[in-house]
Amino acid sequence: MPSLDHIPALLRVGLVFMLVLIAIRSKLSLGNSFLLGGVALGALFGAGPRAIASSILGSVADLKTVALALIVGLILVLSNSMEKAGQMQRLLDNFRGLVTSSRLNLTIFPALIGLLPMPGGAVFSAPMVKELGVRSNLSGGQLSFINYWFRHIWEYWWPLYPGVLLAVVLADINLSVFVLIMAPLTLVAIFFGQRSINILDNASNQQPKLQRPPIVPFLRELLPILIVIVPGLSAGAVISVLLPSFTVAKESALIISLCAAIYWIWRRNRFPASQIRRVLLDKHLLNMFYMIVAILIFKGILSDSQAVKSISDELIALKIPMLIIMAFLPFMVGMIGGIAIAFVGSTFPILIPMIHSTGENQFMLAYIMLGMVCGFAGVLLSPLHLCLILSNEYFHTRLASVYRTLWFPCVALILAAFGYFWLLHWVLGVTS
Numbered sequence: 001m002p003s004l005d006h007i008p009a010l011l012r013v014g015l016v017f018m019l020v021l022i023a024i025r026s027k028l029s030l031g032n033s034f035l036l037g038g039v040a041l042g043a044l045f046g047a048g049p050r051a052i053a054s055s056i057l058g059s060v061a062d063l064k065t066v067a068l069a070l071i072v073g074l075i076l077v078l079s080n081s082m083e084k085a086g087q088m089q090r091l092l093d094n095f096r097g098l099v100t101s102s103r104l105n106l107t108i109f110p111a112l113i114g115l116l117p118m119p120g121g122a123v124f125s126a127p128m129v130k131e132l133g134v135r136s137n138l139s140g141g142q143l144s145f146i147n148y149w150f151r152h153i154w155e156y157w158w159p160l161y162p163g164v165l166l167a168v169v170l171a172d173i174n175l176s177v178f179v180l181i182m183a184p185l186t187l188v189a190i191f192f193g194q195r196s197i198n199i200l201d202n203a204s205n206q207q208p209k210l211q212r213p214p215i216v217p218f219l220r221e222l223l224p225i226l227i228v229i230v231p232g233l234s235a236g237a238v239i240s241v242l243l244p245s246f247t248v249a250k251e252s253a254l255i256i257s258l259c260a261a262i263y264w265i266w267r268r269n270r271f272p273a274s275q276i277r278r279v280l281l282d283k284h285l286l287n288m289f290y291m292i293v294a295i296l297i298f299k300g301i302l303s304d305s306q307a308v309k310s311i312s313d314e315l316i317a318l319k320i321p322m323l324i325i326m327a328f329l330p331f332m333v334g335m336i337g338g339i340a341i342a343f344v345g346s347t348f349p350i351l352i353p354m355i356h357s358t359g360e361n362q363f364m365l366a367y368i369m370l371g372m373v374c375g376f377a378g379v380l381l382s383p384l385h386l387c388l389i390l391s392n393e394y395f396h397t398r399l400a401s402v403y404r405t406l407w408f409p410c411v412a413l414i415l416a417a418f419g420y421f422w423l424l425h426w427v428l429g430v431t432s
Helices: 009-025 030-044 049-061 063-084 087-095 102-113 122-135 140-152 162-171 175-182 184-195 216-242 249-268 273-280 283-304 307-318 322-337 340-357 361-381 386-394 399-431
Strands: none
Touching: 009 030, 009 307, 009 322, 009 340, 030 049, 030 283, 030 340, 049 063, 049 283, 063 087, 063 162, 063 216, 063 249, 063 273, 063 283, 087 102, 087 216, 102 122, 102 140, 102 184, 122 140, 122 386, 140 184, 140 361, 140 386, 140 399, 162 175, 162 283, 162 340, 162 361, 175 184, 175 361, 184 399, 216 249, 283 340, 307 340, 322 340, 322 361, 322 399, 340 361, 361 399, 386 399
């Protein structure tokens, strides 16, 4: 194959991006799209079939790849099991009455659903949002915005989201530190979401005062999620200290806690073997497992082909600030792809080595935060986002009606991320 070194690396990678996005838009699975993109990338940067095959095998055999794919698969098993057992519905039912403010209930119900990364999960909270929203005289577009926005307030840092786990693995960041840095963005999202719409809190005044139900049944239904989060994060830190050479210490703790939570659900709800088999062989679960492997294959080929070094050299020569690249690229891919794992998987393998090459390693957390927020703002604005489509269908409203409310908190979130970036940049610069 003739050398393509005379073609700018940025153009070659741009062609690969276009190929991946066209494949996604053409309804090719994300796994197949990334695998196709990885092979095309290797070919455009001069890697022969043997070199590409070696990169693929090396990526698949990597312990991090296996652990991450297993974690994502187990998260989907947990989510699917809670749904099939009716536990998610019981969780919401037991929450009713714990908070008497209709203003809070309108936002908390979607947020509770958001604790589990269910595809199209906005549909679960929509009936309760509609029931409370009618009393607050809100339009269908406003109700759809509330249901959609607050269902996604956790996705910047919640460890059960595949995009978060993938970002942590790619950037080699401690999960607990990442959670600590990113968690304030949920408060920012809540603040701007509340400011975007006038939620009247008059429903509680129109209904008779009822005795507040006990909180124990609610916590009992929430227990599987607590089993994952509390021991999963703390045990990971302990294993890392006890076994410093164990490369997947943090991941193994999360795997163990996920297995414990799933077992608890199956036992408590008396799942028969046939139902367990259906959960484990769910097509979406297998597709997600394959997608994670394909994304990490894409990353492996990107690294082995020296594409990142070529891109870094060209961008440095063009003197484009890393800050602009880190914000713009994830935003565009997020908006086109409509899913967080797509912008993380396709842009972070390029951006993270670029941060290293520019000598900004100590500011990695600040850059990853900015990329995550801008990329996810693009995802929220994407007309391809399944939750937005399903929420609009439920509330019988048009996209334009939701966008009238949606654009402001998205822009405000991006501006807040730039401000937070400079704060983190200063803190990390002082402490490094």
